[in-house]
Amino acid sequence: GENVEQHPSTLSVQEGDSAVIKCTYSDSASNYFPWYKQELGKRPQLIIDIRSNVGEKKDQRIAVTLNKTAKHFSLHITETQPEDSAVYFCAASNGDDKIIFGKGTRLHILP
Amino acid sequence: DGGITQSPKYLFRKEGQNVTLSCEQNLNHDAMYWYRQDPGQGLRLIYYSQIVNDFQKGDIAEGYSVSREKKESFPLTVTSAQKNPTAFYLCASSIGSRSNSPLHFGNGTRLTVT
Numbered sequence: 280g281e282n283v284e285q286h287p288s289t290l291s292v293q294e295g296d297s298a299v300i301k302c303t304y305s306d307s308a309s310n311y312f313p314w315y316k317q318e319l320g321k322r323p324q325l326i327i328d329i330r331s332n333v334g335e336k337k338d339q340r341i342a343v344t345l346n347k348t349a350k351h352f353s354l355h356i357t358e359t360q361p362e363d364s365a366v367y368f369c370a371a372s373n374g375d376d377k378i379i380f381g382k383g384t385r386l387h388i389l390p
Numbered sequence: 391d392g393g394i395t396q397s398p399k400y401l402f403r404k405e406g407q408n409v410t411l412s413c414e415q416n417l418n419h420d421a422m423y424w425y426r427q428d429p430g431q432g433l434r435l436i437y438y439s440q441i442v443n444d445f446q447k448g449d450i451a452e453g454y455s456v457s458r459e460k461k462e463s464f465p466l467t468v469t470s471a472q473k474n475p476t477a478f479y480l481c482a483s484s485i486g487s488r489s490n491s492p493l494h495f496g497n498g499t500r501l502t503v504t
Binding site: 280285288310311313315321322323324325328330368372373374375376377378379380381382383 | 435440480
């Protein structure tokens with residue numbers, strides 16, 4: 280079955296700098312790759328997703344890149360702000376049955 | 391106001407007792423999911439249902455049971471057979487029956503078993 284690895288588990292960046300979180304997946308049939316943000320004590324919420332027919336997608340300060348050959352995808356956050364502090368989860372799905380999540384990255388934005 | 395409602399927010403039980411967590415959605419979504427969240431473990435899938443009266447085991451189904459008698463409801467029972475039931479449980483739903491749609495999560499139920 281699908282396995283999703285996420286790195287790093289914890290990331291601290293200075294406010295205003297960029298943050299990058301990386302994920303790899305094992306199932307070459309996976310075609311949907313969402314990213315969720317979970318603030319402390321709250322529910323996970325989708326922040327961006329990408330499908331296998333595109334290599335990059337941007338939404339303001341957030342971007343996701345996908346390398347199907349290498350089976351990895353990354354989340355990029357530019358000009359980080361205090362409200363970006365949260366746990367971020369990547370996930371992968373082949374569209375048939377279930378979405379598999381990575382173990383999460385705790386992002387700290389330092390003042 | 392559409393969404394997913396999980397109740398209760400906090401639940402306390404004695405070891406050996408079964409307990410049922412409620413999950414209701416009014417989004418008219420076909421698929422519903424139960425995840426367990428433990429520190430450092432991410433979100434692990436317990437059970438999922440893509441259509442009424444049908445459900446499949448996820449990666450950690452042992453000690454849990456579910457039912458899907460109505461489209462809007464997907465209750466999870468944590469049985470006494472679950473070795474480490476204390477955790478944060480999240481219910482989610484998605485439009486359509488395939489897994490390549492965004493998940494909408496409830497606010498979760500924190501279960502403590504002593």
